[in-house]
Amino acid sequence: MTPLTNGDTMRPAILVTGGAGYIGSHTVITLLEREEEYSNYDIVVVDNLSNAYNRAPNEKKPESLRVIEDLTNKNLHFYPLDIRDAEGLSRVFENHNIDCVIHFAALKAVGESVDKPLEYYQANITGTGTLLEVMRKYGVYKLIYSSSCTVYGEPERLPLDEGHPTGRTLTSPYGRSKYFCEEMMKDLCxxxxxxxxxxxxxxxxxxxxxxxRIGEDPSGIPNNLMPYIAQVAIGRLNELKVFGNDYKTSDGTGVRDYIHVVDLAEGHVKAIKLFQQHGFGGFHAINLGTGTGYSVLEMISAFERASGRKVPYKIVGRRSGDIAANYADVSLSHRLLGWRAIRTLDDMCKDTWRWQSANPNGFKKV
Structure with a gap:
């Protein structure tokens, strides 16, 4: 693909790895909607389509990106490749004037990682290492990394702040892969x-x-709670499995800090601005959450209110790799990014139901 130019000079570009997936696509549309701030940037997406729907073999872009272009009336650049492909990544850097990278591309399910540790280490650690090598080769040193609260492991205290130890009590290969990547980046810095x-x-x-028109559309049975609830409510799945009701929480089910994906995307936009601050450099970890935890049963109840549908569920045994509760201390994101989550639990459920009810089969129209 020939890059857009500004006179004889290539426009600066933001590279988004995994940009056709759930969080990546919402970050891409947020960047494109911020015309006053990023109108001079090309948005370049790399994705291996392992968790993105492409409706026909001859289509040049997956459905999520096609919808984004339609909603924003703007074009973006897309390359269907795996970040472990150093030669393919190098061609992307040669075709565009990459200024910074937002790195989402990874496998992300805690439970699945316990069953497939090698696949997770290959995709998440090897892939990140290859990306960093190519960035260094082309003199691109600005990176926003998609990490996870799982790096904290079993919480020693709540809420979890960035000073909480990481790597000590990790419960899954997914969490370890994110931790190892952070350590690699610290050493690099x-x-x-x-x-x-x-x-x-x-x-x-x-x-x-x-x-x-865009939302979470997992391949196969969802690994995360909200899309599972939504697919039960729409009738694609018969009932929700609740993994454990004997945790030391208010109702025995796991408690998590749920954040609206658009709030999360806006956190990335804020993070880009840190690169422009004089003297900014090195490695910085920042929590993105709301600071409030909700149990599985509270999430089911909230979704039933938003959808007007009953969500049948069955209590089953605990899932390997899960912990009882975690929620964030988000004071650093307020101070450093000038960012805070503004969308409520009701907003999260209503927006999920709007997506799921309008697209019962996700991006697949049949």
């Missing part, structure tokens, strides 16, 4: 002062774009 890495530690993203 120590070795070379050109690097600027912002590791955004997500809590639990849910919800969908207000249009109802």
């Amino acid at each position: 120590t070795s070379d002062k050109n690097w600027m890495v912002i590791s955004l530690r997500y809590f639990n993203p849910v919800g969908a774009h207000i249009s109802g």
